[in-house]
Every structure is written in structure tokens, then in C-alpha cells.
Amino acid sequence: MLETGRPPVNNSTVGYEKVSDDYLKQRQLKKGAAGWILLAGLGVSYVISGDFAGWNFGLEQGGFGGMLLATIAMAIMYMFMVLSLAELSASLPTAGGGYSYARRALGPWGGYLTGTAILLEYAIAPAAIAVFIGGYVSELVGLDGPLVYLAFYAMFVGIHLWGAGEALKIMMVITALASLAIVVFIVGMIPAFDSNNLFDIAVNTEAAGASSFLPEGYIGIWAAIPFAIWLFLAVEGVPLAAEEAGDPKKDMPKGIITAMLVLLVFGGSVLVLAPGGAGANLMKDHAAPLVGALQHVYGEDSTAATFVNLIGLAGLIASFFSIIYAYSRQVFALSRAGYLPRFLSKTGERKVPAMALIIPGIIGFLLSLTGEGDLLITMAVFGATISYAMMTLSHIILRVKEPDLERPYKTPGGTLTSGIAFLLSIVAFIATFVVSKEAAFWSAVFYAIMIAYFAFYSRHHLVAKAPEEEFEAIAKAESELS
Structure with missing residues (x-):
């Protein structure tokens, strides 16, 4: 592996700093x-968790028809993206x-922009x-708010x-x-x-294309997209476990x-x-839609509603638990390579990055205090x-740039598959501005701050020993030799 003691080393885009020989030994995950x-x-x-709460806000934005069409489009986007990630995760585990895939295909800027966007999401x-x-706990015991959020984060x-x-x-489990x-x-x-229950939202007669199927008209389809995404959001996080997988080349795609x-x-069924x-x-703004639906049908104290409320809390916990991971x-990964402060990637005897768990957890808890679930979505x-x-x-670039890259899957x-997913992701990005300009603004502010950190500091202090940077160093050396 190549490294140097003076930044920048290879060009004006990035620079590498010398690190100790045991740098990576202090940053290992459990294989x-x-x-x-x-x-x-x-x-x-x-x-x-997206099946238990959050998706139903899309009914308010676009009615059942708008949410249905948005979900179909996003299901195609996710399925095609997952097929693309299956290849990338097996090739670059x-x-x-x-972030690793974009780093290899698009260079350090592309890698950082991708990694930071993922971090914003997670x-x-x-x-x-x-x-x-908090909404589900309130249904069970009448307790909600900051103490509930803090207890679950801790x-x-x-x-x-x-x-x-x-x-x-x-x-x-x-x-x-x-x-x-x-x-x-x-x-x-x-x-x-x-089926008549699907179309009981009042029609906005002033909206273009409004009908009982699309009560908010055509714009409702766009507005429902972020909530359709909530039915699938974060499945792309599976490759983050690549270094802890038994046989990533086979296990990641499957x-x-x-x-x-x-x-x-699951998503189609609850929708x-x-x-x-x-x-x-009734469902369009319900805090616990699955419980609310069962209570409507079988009564407030029905066994089915109580069971889904109690066990449904496990669904929210499962996503909460796993997205923390x-x-x-x-x-x-970003810290190990020097894109973020390096202390965040240190692991102890249990091979766990403690600071990478704790610091974003504190930030997330502070954001939860807004209580604005739809805005946060x-x-x-x-x-x-x-x-x-x-x-x-x-995926597209690596297919063209590196046709001989080993691709177990x-x-x-x-x-064509990744191209369709790419176009649909652009459509989905635009939809965030349709739903909430405020949410888009604050997201953009966070993103801009992170980009500034990279532009003015961390891009000059990367770590050549990191797996994501090693390829660039080797490629440069081969180019110089030839």
C-alpha cells in the first residue's frame, strides 16, 4: 500500500498523510x-418500520391512487438499484x-458526496x-416524548x-x-x-386531474413519492456489513x-x-396506522389490535436498531479513510466503532425532539x-471503465437496469421539494456544511492505507511506471 508524509501527493484534488503502521489494526470489524x-x-x-408508520402520510398527499402509483415507481427503482448493488457489493466488499463504489467509479469527490448523502439519510x-x-408507546401506555426517545437511543x-x-x-429476533x-x-x-374504502378522501376540485382515485390530482403522485420511499428506505444499507460477512461474494447478493x-x-400488503x-x-394521518385499522375493524380492545400494537413496536425497534448499525x-468507513475525523473509526477489543455509534446517536436524538416525523422522513x-x-x-461507469473487474454476481x-434506477432516483429527489421546501432546505444546509469540510480540510488529509483509497494509489503507481 502506498502512502506519503506530505499532502497533497498526487494532484490538486486530494492529498494523503502518513499514518502509523498499526493504524488499520486499531480500526477492524469482526469478520x-x-x-x-x-x-x-x-x-x-x-x-x-416503514410498514408500521410513516408511509400513510402519502395518502394525505396523493390519496390512495397517488400513493399507489408512487409506490409502484419506487418499487421499480429500489428493485433495480438492489440488483445493481448486488453486483457492486460482491465485487467490492x-x-x-x-461510498466505496462511488469512490472507485467517480474519484474522491464522488465517493465523499455519496457517503455524506448516505450519512444524512441514516x-x-x-x-x-x-x-x-413514541406514537406506538403512547397507544400502549400513554407515554410519549423526549424521555421515550432518549430511552430507546440509550x-x-x-x-x-x-x-x-x-x-x-x-x-x-x-x-x-x-x-x-x-x-x-x-x-x-x-x-x-x-375497495370503496380506498377512495373516501375528499376530492380537491381545484387540483389538475383530480378524481376519487387522485384526490389531489397529478401533483399528488409526486408529493407521495417520499412516503412511498419510506416503504423501502435503507435496504441499500446491507452492503455496509460486507466486512463482517462470512463470504461477501456469495452472501451479499443473496x-x-x-x-x-x-x-x-410487506409494503404492497399494508398499502x-x-x-x-x-x-x-382515517389512515392518512394516523400515528399507528396498522393498529388503527385493526381497531376500526375489530374494536379498540381487540386481541388483534393489541397484539399488533405490542409486537408492532418491534418493527419500529428493528429499523431503529439496525439503522444505528x-x-x-x-x-x-469515511473516518478510516480520513474523510471524517479519524477518531470516529477507532475500534476496541470488541471490534466496535464506539464514537461512530455515540456521536450520530446524540445528533439523532436532538433531531427527534422536533417531533416532526413527516418532516424528518x-x-x-x-x-x-x-x-x-x-x-x-x-454501476454504469464501472461497467464501462472496468469491464474486466471480477463480478461474482x-x-x-x-x-439498462441501473440506468432506469438512476432516472427514477432523480425524479424522487425532485419530489422532496414538492413535499416540503423546509425539509429540503435544512437537508441542503447540512450537506453544504459537510461538503465545505471536505473541500477545505479533509480532502488534503486522506489515508492511503484505507481499502477505498488503496485502488487509487495502485492505479497511480501503475500509470507512473508505464
Whole structure:
């Protein structure tokens, strides 16, 4: 591995600093902690909270028809992106995930812009989920607010500090319980389904194209997109576990594709059955829509509603728990390579990046105090859609730039598949401005601050020993020799 003691070394874009010989020894994750089944469980757990709360705000924005069309478009985007990531994660299995792929395809700026967008998504998503957890806890015991948010952040950051293997196994159990709650919901709501309930939201006669199917008109489809994304958001985080997988070349594609297929079934079921059984108008702003739908059908104190409320809390916890894992690994990878302060990537005896868990957790808790779940969703989607565009573009570029790269798994349809996902991610990014200019503004401010940090400081202090930087150093050396 190449390194130097004077920044910048290779050009005016980035520079590398000399680090100690034991730098990487202090920044190691636990190998072999996850097989493909655990990875699939991780992918489902990232997202499953979106089935329990948050997606229903899309009904308010676009009615059932707008939310349905938005969900179909986003399901295509996610499925095609997942197929692209399956190839990339098997070819380049590092803890940086999407940042690593963009770093290789687009250079240090592309890598940093992608990694920071992912970090924006993963730092804010748990804050939104904490708000929804508060809603479910309130339904159960009447307690909500900052103390609930703080308790959950402290508890689950603490479990992650215990160790990756232990945390992932606990996450698997919680996800299994959450999946059971969705199955109970599906079985309970099928007999109550009535298609007329889907279209009971009042029609906005002033909106272009308004109808009972699209009560807010065509613009409602755009406005529903961020909430359709909530049904799948964060499944792309599976590759962040690559360095802790048993056999990433085989396990990563199987894990992420399996997770996506499960999520398609779950997402489609709650979207149709909740408003179809209880009415779209009732569901459009309900804090706990699955519980509310069952209560509407079977009564406030029904066994099914109580069960889904209690076990459904596990669904929110599963995503909250697993996205904490995701943001810590993204911070770890960016820090290890010098893009973020290096102390954030240090690991101890348990091979856990403690500061990468704690500091974003504090930021997330402070954001949760706003109590604005829908606003936080839109902010998370802002970062997510930028990263989706960058990752799918990276797939296209690497197919052209490095046709001989070892690809244990190849994306069906190749660059056509990733190209469609790329275009849909641009559409989704624009939709965040339709829903909330305030959310887009604050997301852009955070993004601009992070870009400034890289532009004026960290790009001159990268670490050549980091896996994501090694390729660049080797490529430069080969170019000089030739």
C-alpha cells in the first residue's frame, strides 16, 4: 500500500498523510459475524418500520391512487438499484458500501458526496423512527416524548457497543417478531377489505386531474413519492456489513435480493389492506396506522389490535436498531479513510466503532425532539435519493471503465437496469421539494456544511492505507511506471 508524509501527493484534488503502521489494526470489524440469512434479516429490519408508520402520510398527499402509483415507481427503482448493488457489493466488499463504489467509479469527490448523502439519510431516519416509536408507546401506555426517545437511543446504542455479532442476532429476533405482526395484520384485514374504502378522501376540485382515485390530482403522485420511499428506505444499507460477512461474494447478493423481495410483499400488503379495511381518510394521518385499522375493524380492545400494537413496536425497534448499525459503519468507513475525523473509526477489543455509534446517536436524538416525523422522513429521503443516483451511476461507469473487474454476481439487464434506477432516483429527489421546501432546505444546509469540510480540510488529509483509497494509489503507481 502506498502512502506519503506530505499532502497533497498526487494532484490538486486530494492529498494523503502518513499514518502509523498499526493504524488499520486499531480500526477492524469482526469478520464472519453475518451469513446471508442474517444479511437478509438486516435488510428487512432496516426498512420494516416503514410498514408500521410513516408511509400513510402519502395518502394525505396523493390519496390512495397517488400513493399507489408512487409506490409502484419506487418499487421499480429500489428493485433495480438492489440488483445493481448486488453486483457492486460482491465485487467490492468493503464497509463503505455505496461510498466505496462511488469512490472507485467517480474519484474522491464522488465517493465523499455519496457517503455524506448516505450519512444524512441514516442519521435522520432513526430520529423519525423514534418519533413513531413514541406514537406506538403512547397507544400502549400513554407515554410519549423526549424521555421515550432518549430511552430507546440509550438502550440500542448500548447494545451495539456490546458487539456486532450479538447485536445482529438480537436484531434478527426482533425482526422475526415484527414480521409476525405484519402477517397477523394481513390475515386480520383481508376479510374486512372493501375497495370503496380506498377512495373516501375528499376530492380537491381545484387540483389538475383530480378524481376519487387522485384526490389531489397529478401533483399528488409526486408529493407521495417520499412516503412511498419510506416503504423501502435503507435496504441499500446491507452492503455496509460486507466486512463482517462470512463470504461477501456469495452472501451479499443473496442477502440484499431476498430482503427486497420480502419488503415488496410487506409494503404492497399494508398499502392496500390498511386503507382498504379502515378507509384511506382515517389512515392518512394516523400515528399507528396498522393498529388503527385493526381497531376500526375489530374494536379498540381487540386481541388483534393489541397484539399488533405490542409486537408492532418491534418493527419500529428493528429499523431503529439496525439503522444505528448502518450509520456507525458508514461513519467508520469515511473516518478510516480520513474523510471524517479519524477518531470516529477507532475500534476496541470488541471490534466496535464506539464514537461512530455515540456521536450520530446524540445528533439523532436532538433531531427527534422536533417531533416532526413527516418532516424528518423528507429530510432522510433527500439524502437517500442523492446517494441512489450516485450509486447507480457508479454501476454504469464501472461497467464501462472496468469491464474486466471480477463480478461474482452480474446485474440482470446490466446498465439498462441501473440506468432506469438512476432516472427514477432523480425524479424522487425532485419530489422532496414538492413535499416540503423546509425539509429540503435544512437537508441542503447540512450537506453544504459537510461538503465545505471536505473541500477545505479533509480532502488534503486522506489515508492511503484505507481499502477505498488503496485502488487509487495502485492505479497511480501503475500509470507512473508505464
